[in-house]
Amino acid sequence: MDEIKATMSQRLRRLGMAFAIIACGVALRLGGYEIGLPYFLVKYGGSTLWGAMVFFLIAMLLPRQPIGRLTLLALVIAALTELTRLYHTAWLDEFRLTLAGALLLGRIFSWWNIVAYGLGIALAAFIEARRLTLPGQPSD
Secondary structure (H helix, E strand, C coil): CHHHHHHHHHHHHHHHHHHHHHHHHHHHHHHCCCCCCCHHHHHHHHHHHHHHHHHHHHHHHCCCCCHHHHHHHHHHHHHHHHHHHHCCCHHHHHHHCCHHHHHHCCCCCCHHHHHHHHHHHHHHHHHHHHHHHCCCCCCC
């Protein structure tokens, strides 16, 4: 029973991290320019946060997987999502023009986005690994 409770706690924590990252990413993309942040920070900061969000969502769905496997899976999903930008249909391009479409799928393919996703995923994996190895922290 304690193992189930620990797994549920871990899932909720990871989901909470994903939601916090989503809130930060949306705030950055919607208000970053208005408060005078540079283009590079808004554009690639959002992509970095998106990569971290992917990691925590995958980690929430697969709580028993090792961090390395979660990292690799998140990288594959992020890269495949970016590659979908090379595929165009009328309905998909129309969806990409909406706020939800832009935030979920993006609009224009960029290798730099994949780099930013990788950075966000690596940072999220590092945070998760540190959390699991800190002295005095209960392991999940």
